[in-house]
Amino acid sequence: MPSRKFADGEVVRGRWPGSSLYYEVEILSHDSTSQLYTVKYKDGTELELKENDIKPLTSFRQRKGGSTSSSPSRRRGSRSRSRSRSPGRPPKSARRSASASHQADIKEARREVEVKLTPLILKPFGNSISRYNGEPEHIERNDAPHKNTQEKFSLSQESSYIATQYSLRPRREEVKLKEIDSKEEKYVAKELAVRTFEVTPIRAKDLEFGGVPGVFLIMFGLPVFLFLLLLMCKQKDPSLLNFPPPLPALYELWETRVFGVYLLWFLIQVLFYLLPIGKVVEGTPLIDGRRLKYRLNVIGTSLFQGVEFHYVYSHFLQFALAATVFCVVLSVYLYMRSLKAPRNDLSPASSGNAVYDFFIGRELNPRIGTFDLKYFCELRPGLIGWVVINLVMLLAEMKIQDRAVPSLAMILVNSFQLLYVVDALWNEEALLTTMDIIHDGFGFMLAFGDLVWVPFIYSFQAFYLVSHPNEVSWPMASLIIVLKLCGYVIFRGANSQKNAFRKNPSDPKLAHLKTIHTSTGKNLLVSGWWGFVRHPNYLGDLIMALAWSLPCGFNHILPYFYIIYFTMLLVHREARDEYHCKKKYGVAWEKYCQRVPYRIFPYIY
Ligand SMILES: NC(=O)C1=CN([C@@H]2O[C@H](COP(=O)(O)OP(=O)(O)OC[C@H]3O[C@@H](n4cnc5c(N)ncnc54)[C@H](OP(=O)(O)O)[C@@H]3O)[C@@H](O)[C@H]2O)C=CC1
Ligand SMILES: CC(C)CCC[C@@H](C)[C@H]1CC=C2C3=C(CC[C@@]21C)[C@@]1(C)CC[C@H](O)C(C)(C)[C@@H]1CC3
Numbered sequence: 319m320p321s322r323k324f325a326d327g328e329v330v331r332g333r334w335p336g337s338s339l340y341y342e343v344e345i346l347s348h349d350s351t352s353q354l355y356t357v358k359y360k361d362g363t364e365l366e367l368k369e370n371d372i373k374p375l376t377s378f379r380q381r382k383g384g385s386t387s388s389s390p391s392r393r394r395g396s397r398s399r400s401r402s403r404s405p406g407r408p409p410k411s412a413r414r415s416a417s418a419s420h421q422a423d424i425k426e427a428r429r430e431v432e433v434k435l436t437p438l439i440l441k442p443f444g445n446s447i448s449r450y451n452g453e454p455e456h457i458e459r460n461d462a463p464h465k466n467t468q469e470k471f472s473l474s475q476e477s478s479y480i481a482t483q484y485s486l487r488p489r490r491e492e493v494k495l496k497e498i499d500s501k502e503e504k505y506v507a508k509e510l511a512v513r514t515f516e517v518t519p520i521r522a523k524d525l526e527f528g529g530v531p532g533v534f535l536i537m538f539g540l541p542v543f544l545f546l547l548l549l550m551c552k553q554k555d556p557s558l559l560n561f562p563p564p565l566p567a568l569y570e571l572w573e574t575r576v577f578g579v580y581l582l583w584f585l586i587q588v589l590f591y592l593l594p595i596g597k598v599v600e601g602t603p604l605i606d607g608r609r610l611k612y613r614l615n616v617i618g619t620s621l622f623q624g625v626e627f628h629y630v631y632s633h634f635l636q637f638a639l640a641a642t643v644f645c646v647v648l649s650v651y652l653y654m655r656s657l658k659a660p661r662n663d664l665s666p667a668s669s670g671n672a673v674y675d676f677f678i679g680r681e682l683n684p685r686i687g688t689f690d691l692k693y694f695c696e697l698r699p700g701l702i703g704w705v706v707i708n709l710v711m712l713l714a715e716m717k718i719q720d721r722a723v724p725s726l727a728m729i730l731v732n733s734f735q736l737l738y739v740v741d742a743l744w745n746e747e748a749l750l751t752t753m754d755i756i757h758d759g760f761g762f763m764l765a766f767g768d769l770v771w772v773p774f775i776y777s778f779q780a781f782y783l784v785s786h787p788n789e790v791s792w793p794m795a796s797l798i799i800v801l802k803l804c805g806y807v808i809f810r811g812a813n814s815q816k817n818a819f820r821k822n823p824s825d826p827k828l829a830h831l832k833t834i835h836t837s838t839g840k841n842l843l844v845s846g847w848w849g850f851v852r853h854p855n856y857l858g859d860l861i862m863a864l865a866w867s868l869p870c871g872f873n874h875i876l877p878y879f880y881i882i883y884f885t886m887l888l889v890h891r892e893a894r895d896e897y898h899c900k901k902k903y904g905v906a907w908e909k910y911c912q913r914v915p916y917r918i919f920p921y922i923y
């Protein structure tokens with residue numbers, strides 16, 4: 319009797335027929351006549367595989383963490399070959415031979431309108447576990463022996479990718495596979511591969527920000543609101559009980575020279591960004607497996623740029639209008655070019671509705687050559703503009719209040735916010751894993767947020783202090799500094815911990831942390847900062863925001879506008895992220911929520 323390599327009950331990796339992907343399977347039996355193994359995939363699918371298509375788990379464990387899958391070309395290759403059913407598809411009582419499965423796949427593809435991949439219910443691949451026991455997931459220490467969890471498998475990343483891809487519904491026109499006959503097998507295979515990479519418009523009920531009416535209101539309301547706030551702040555008594563002053567006519571606010579200065583400022587930023595200095599890093603994999611390259615050259619932008627400071631203060635509203643006009647023009651350009659963009663380049667947030675997509679952004683990473691518009695706007699003109707405006711306010715305060723040195727309140731606000739911006743630029747690589755870069759497109763929301771909202775609203779405390787001085791005592795200043803530092807430690811600690819973990823889950827510095835295993839191959843931290851609340855970085859950010867407002871005193875609520883807005887933004891953002899994580903991680907996310915019940919504020923929310 320010929321010997322068999324794998325025993326019944328053994329957990330191994332089985333190749334998915336017709337693809338180069340391997341999934342965890344349990345050996346059920348072996349037929350000595352046909353030499354085929356009957357194996358069971360995680361979702362319950364049973365198939366017969368040849369011995370060649372089965373590999374022991376150890377052969378995957380020996381690979382270095384994630385490195386084998388990091389080559390985009392490699393990924394693309396294997397994905398495009400993965401045309402048949404994957405084990406993540408809803409379990410069928412199928413028990414068929416690998417050779418017979420292909421025709422059935424084609425028939426099935428015709429029938430199915432929606433290709434859904436139920437998340438694989440996996441257990442960790444720890445040495446201790448040899449049999450599949452149906453446990454949804456498992457909490458483990460992130461220490462060395464367990465480091466052979468899925469991050470170590472090239473396969474796990476593939477399956478994660480596929481899970482994402484298959485949860486996207488195909489377009490209706492793609493399902494018109496009626497006319498195909500048997501010789502179209504090749505065609506169907508190609509169709510399925512294309513479908514795998516498709517971004518499908520999201521359904522109306524999934525639209526965020528209140529859908530079309532909501533984004534319509536935001537797009538018209540926010541600019542108006544911005545000008546009202548700035549005008550109110552300029553009043554002698556900026557109390558909310560005072561009626562906001564009437565908005566000046568557009569022609570009063572428009573100055574072509576200001577617009578020219580703004581354009582010049584923007585172009586200088588572009589030039590610095592394009593300097594061929596700094597390291598090049600890869601972003602997270604896109605829908606088709608590509609990884610975009612980003613040049614990190616913060617040195618260029620940190621150079622001091624001479625501007626006539628008082629001119630900016632005295633034309634502040636005009637600059638805000640110039641930035642708004644620029645942002646509208648940019649958003650129109652972004653929308654127009656997105657109409658010609660290939661489907662793979664569209665954002666997962668885009669919906670197919672023109673108004674909504676104009677707001678959320680249709681194209682995910684619009685680029686002109688290697689110039690990445692979203693990444694550039696998110697980090698450069700807005701953040702650096704904010705620091706420059708703060709400096710303008712500091713000089714304006716000295717001039718208007720006839721001071722030899724700036725007030726302590728102004729120094730606190732300026733240095734706190736400078737620290738925040740320097741931190742963002744210093745850690746710019748971390749931006750590549752934020753929701754803005756990965757999920758949201760580049761449209762009006764981010765263009766306005768980056769180019770108008772950040773520089774003109776985030777500098778609001780400094781703007782307020784110019785015309786509403788507040789003396790801060792040293793004991794009070796010390797308390798505020800401690801608060802700011804606490805917030806910063808939480809913010810930076812949480813962001814760095816997560817970024818380090820996502821970059822290298824086997825990082826020895828993180829070995830003490832506990833993780834929850836998920837079916838996508840990525841694990842979730844469940845101790846350390848991420849075991850404290852589910853968004854510790856938001857908590858830190860909010861504490862810092864409070865420290866930015868406190869130097870303005872308690873005479874008016876206006877300087878607290880930022881923290882009120884920011885709480886609303888982060889609570890909403892947290893809900894959006896939860897929604898995406900729940901979709902991505904399923905039961906593992908629920909388990910995480912049980913373990914870490916509070917979202918942002920411990921014992922409160
Ligand atoms: N100043 C401002 O105006 C703003 C600042 N921010 C700041 O930007 C930063 C980035 O925020 P944002 O992009 O919203 O989101 P996060 O940096 O919080 O990223 C959320 C992602 O982190 C991953 N994640 C969640 N929980 C865990 C866990 N337990 N273990 C490991 N990974 C986990 C998930 O992605 P995955 O698992 O796929 O990796 C999730 O989608 C924050 O510090 C925020 O405060 C944000 C908005 C505005
Ligand atoms: C007004 C709109 C409805 C909402 C606009 C939101 C934007 C202002 C923010 C969305 C995410 C942002 C981030 C930062 C700035 C504010 C916006 C653009 C960020 C660059 C600030 C610095 C941080 O360190 C960061 C983590 C890099 C931030 C990333 C997200």
